[in-house]
Amino acid sequence: MKHTSAQQVLQHIREVIARDTGKPLSAAGTSEIEGVLKELSGPGQAFPSAPGQEFSSREVTILLADLRGFTAIAASHPAGIVIQLLNPCLIKMSEIIFRHQGTIDKFMGDSIMVLFGAPISREDDVRRALACAVEMQMSMNALNLVHKDQGMPELFMGIGINTGTVLAGTLGSERYSEYTVIGDEVNLASRIEAFSLRGQVLISQSTYERCKDYVETNAPMEIHVKGKPQPVNLREVVAIPSLAMKVPRQEIRRSHRIEVKLPFRYHRIEHKIVLPETHSGLIRDIGYHGMLLETDGDLPLLSEIKIDFDLPLVDYQATNVYAKVVGRKVNDGRTRVGVEFTAVPPETNTKIQLFVQLLIFTNLS
Numbered sequence: 001m002k003h004t005s006a007q008q009v010l011q012h013i014r015e016v017i018a019r020d021t022g023k024p025l026s027a028a029g030t031s032e033i034e035g036v037l038k039e040l041s042g043p044g045q046a047f048p049s050a051p052g053q054e055f056s057s058r059e060v061t062i063l064l065a066d067l068r069g070f071t072a073i074a075a076s077h078p079a080g081i082v083i084q085l086l087n088p089c090l091i092k093m094s095e096i097i098f099r100h101q102g103t104i105d106k107f108m109g110d111s112i113m114v115l116f117g118a119p120i121s122r123e124d125d126v127r128r129a130l131a132c133a134v135e136m137q138m139s140m141n142a143l144n145l146v147h148k149d150q151g152m153p154e155l156f157m158g159i160g161i162n163t164g165t166v167l168a169g170t171l172g173s174e175r176y177s178e179y180t181v182i183g184d185e186v187n188l189a190s191r192i193e194a195f196s197l198r199g200q201v202l203i204s205q206s207t208y209e210r211c212k213d214y215v216e217t218n219a220p221m222e223i224h225v226k227g228k229p230q231p232v233n234l235r236e237v238v239a240i241p242s243l244a245m246k247v248p249r250q251e252i253r254r255s256h257r258i259e260v261k262l263p264f265r266y267h268r269i270e271h272k273i274v275l276p277e278t279h280s281g282l283i284r285d286i287g288y289h290g291m292l293l294e295t296d297g298d299l300p301l302l303s304e305i306k307i308d309f310d311l312p313l314v315d316y317q318a319t320n321v322y323a324k325v326v327g328r329k330v331n332d333g334r335t336r337v338g339v340e341f342t343a344v345p346p347e348t349n350t351k352i353q354l355f356v357q358l359l360i361f362t363n364l365s
Contacts, residue, residue, distance in 0.1 A: 014179070015120045018103050024119055024179035055169030060117035060181055061129040061161060061207065063102065064193035065093065065136060067110040068156045069322045069343020071272055072306075076320060076345065081152065086110060089155055092139055100132035105180055111193075118168040118181055126163055126210045133159045133201045134237060134245045140199070141248040153346050160193030162186075162204040184227070191225040192234060195302055197324060197340055199249030201237040208235050215240055223302075257287040258359040264293065264309035269322070274306050283309060288353050290323065290340040299337045301328050307339075313358045316351040 014025045067089070074082045090107065097104055097114050101122070105113040114132070116125040137157065144154045164185030170177050188204060196202045208217065217235035225232050239246040262283040268275045281295030291307075299305065307321045320343075327338030344352070 011119075018119050021098075023104055026178075055167045057165055058118060058121060058168050059125075059163065060115055060166050060168065060185070061125050061163040062166075062181070062186055062189040063112075063114040063116065063129050063133055063159065063161050064189050065112045065114070065133075065157050065159045066193055066196075068158050068198040070110040070155070072320060072322050072343040073153050073155075077153070085147070085152060085155060089140075089143060092143065093136055096135050096139060097132055100128045100135070102129065102132055106178075115181060118166075119179060126207060127214055129161055129163075129207075130201075130203070130211055130215050130237065131240060131243060131245065133161060134240055134243075134247055137199055137201060137247050137249065138245065151346065153343075154349070156198030156342070158193060158196030158198060159201045160189055160191075160196050160203075161201065161207050162189035162192055163207040163210055164188070164204075187227065188225065188232070191232075195223055195234065197249075197326065198342055199247070201247055202234050203237060205233040205235075208233075214242065256356055256360055257285045257292075258356055259285045260359070262286070262309055262312075264307055266293075266295075266305045266307045268299075269304040269306060284336065286352070286356060288356060290326070290338065292336060292338050294334055294336050296334065299325050299328065299335060301325055304342070305339070311351055311355045314351050314355050316348075316355075318348045318351065320345055321348060 017023075017025045067086075070086070073085065077085075090112070093112060094104060097112075100116075101120075102114040102116050103118065103120075105115050114129075116122075116129040116132075122128070136159065140155065140157050144156075147154055162185055164183075166181040166183040166185050168181045169179065171180050171182070172178055192202050192204055203211075203215075203217070205220070208215075208220075215237055216239040217237055220233040220235050222231040223234055237247055260283055263280065264283050265278055265280050267278060279295060279297045281293055281297070283291050284294050285292040293299075303325050305323055305325070307323055308317070308319045309321075310317050321341060322343040323339035323341050325337045326340050329336050
């Protein structure tokens, strides 16, 4: 067996396993198959087995999904409840990914990295990635209905998708290796996912160019990402009309916004760490899923904060409310920011909704 034939056989075996199971061939499996191929190739025939020697350049669509506010849930609930929440969610997401013929590159705590186009390339990689992302968000909606019946906290997922050329292959050593993709396009996918809000699917311009006749999106938004000298265009996926699929987030956003003047306290969050310094300001309006805040402090767009505030009509102190800044305006030295909740304890969520409803009835009377 010739050197090139052995490589082709191994690659074909990898593709069959990935297609059948939705996961790449493990390092142990690769070593075992390489041993068999070495025997078949006969004495004196070289067979490349060292990780890193088989990297190839290919176009891949990368989907990154992350549970929003899960760190706060994990910190405030027993380990048993955390596993009870996380495991069914990851199992359901895996089923959806395999159904759309995606390959799970890795689980990273409460995050999933999925590849479309590696190790197997198909003409409809981008379309399947988008359909997968929308179905994942639809499934999160269904999971939350179950969680609500069980009295458990809701889970929300942010998803970022990017398409570009990467290096794909086996990375590591003979002791441990894994099939993965590396390159700037992977980093960009990670940045896009970081910008996504709960229930949102954000895609890069390169992904959009390959699917604009297939997917319905909002207008492009410019963002600045680390490592990119120029702003990057992102679009939010709204629906896939041909499949009659719609991202539920469009409906979740709708709720009454009531004007208030409530003092609040907040802590900045950087790299998932709550900073100790306390800041204060005024809540100017409040809804089921977010608020308009006024503060003297600087809160950059898409920064994250932890908020505490009192709800007088329902005699309740709301604590450990996590939010992300989604809008910002500075006027007369005061900063007004719109924030969207990323994690709210179940009881607090109920009290906020009750508070808003009571204010609505008060204004109508």
